[in-house]
Amino acid sequence: MTPSVVRPGDPVLVTVTGTRELPHGTVNGKRLQFFASRTGYQAVFATALDATTDAIAAEDAVTVDIDGAPTQTVRLRSGTFAETSVIVEDELANPSKADRARIDADNAAIIHAAARASGEPQFARPFRRPPGEVMSAFGTWRTFNDGHRSQHLGLDLFAREGSRVNAINAGTVVLVRDCFLAGNVVVIAHGGGIASAYYHLSQISVAEGDTVAPGDEIGRAGHTGRATGPHLHLSIHVPGGMVNPAAFFPLQLAPAGSAVTQR
Ligand SMILES: [Zn+2]
Numbered sequence: 001m002t003p004s005v006v007r008p009g010d011p012v013l014v015t016v017t018g019t020r021e022l023p024h025g026t027v028n029g030k031r032l033q034f035f036a037s038r039t040g041y042q043a044v045f046a047t048a049l050d051a052t053t054d055a056i057a058a059e060d061a062v063t064v065d066i067d068g069a070p071t072q073t074v075r076l077r078s079g080t081f082a083e084t085s086v087i088v089e090d091e092l093a094n095p096s097k098a099d100r101a102r103i104d105a106d107n108a109a110i111i112h113a114a115a116r117a118s119g120e121p122q123f124a125r126p127f128r129r130p131p132g133e134v135m136s137a138f139g140t141w142r143t144f145n146d147g148h149r150s151q152h153l154g155l156d157l158f159a160r161e162g163s164r165v166n167a168i169n170a171g172t173v174v175l176v177r178d179c180f181l182a183g184n185v186v187v188i189a190h191g192g193g194i195a196s197a198y199y200h201l202s203q204i205s206v207a208e209g210d211t212v213a214p215g216d217e218i219g220r221a222g223h224t225g226r227a228t229g230p231h232l233h234l235s236i237h238v239p240g241g242m243v244n245p246a247a248f249f250p251l252q253l254a255p256a257g258s259a260v261t262q263r
Pocket residue numbers: 136152154155156232233234
């Protein structure tokens with residue numbers, strides 16, 4: 001498993017070699033979504049955001065059970081996330097009841113779309129981090145004008161208004177939606193349980209059902225929804241939840257067939 005030490009919200013890659021049969025395994029009791037890889041089988045899962053070092057000894061420790069193999073554990077490094085305060089327009093910081101309902105519906109639609117990423121990987125190349133300086137890291141706690149706190153479950157990258165936003169890998173567009181907080185959103189299912197979501201777009205150039213190749217333009221950067229300025233918010237969903245994109249990109253994902261297309 002890589003990495004062997006993770007922070008809460010980091011993804012873990014499980015690679016099983018030396019078998020031709022699809023392995024069955026669980027992490028903390030949840031089924032792993034294995035796919036065929038160049039050297040055997042692989043699966044990705046998310047470490048719980050609220051996981052603490054104490055959890056190692058507790059029932060909810062990150063243990064991976066694969067049929068026919070000894071139980072493995074992943075060590076957790078305790079993680080505290082940065083605290084920031086954000087001032088936005090009042091209606092965005094303190095949404096009305098109706099807006100709150102819309103936000104919940106938006107979130108449910110995004111989670112539901114990302115869950116459609118199960119099945120065989122549609123990608124053959126490594127995932128590419130979009131360009132741009134980091135404006136806000138994954139996991140940062142934000143305190144808004146009215147005092148409420150929320151955790152940032154994506155990576156904010158600086159992007160000029162109207163600059164191209166490209167798919168981080170091949171996949172299928174599973175959601176195009178105008179969201180209250182996230183603005184114009186595109187979600188791409190890549191298979192293997194992996195999905196990517198792009199927020200605050202000023203324009204969208206794909207439709208639900210479209211297949212995209214790595215690097216295809218999916219829209220233009222902007223600051224729609226609750227954003228203090230133009231940037232790309234990127235979320236990565238894997239089985240178990242959203243993970244830190246900065247920790248996701250280095251994973252050595254190698255789906256079967258990828259050897260042919262990789263240089
Ligand atoms: Zn963001």
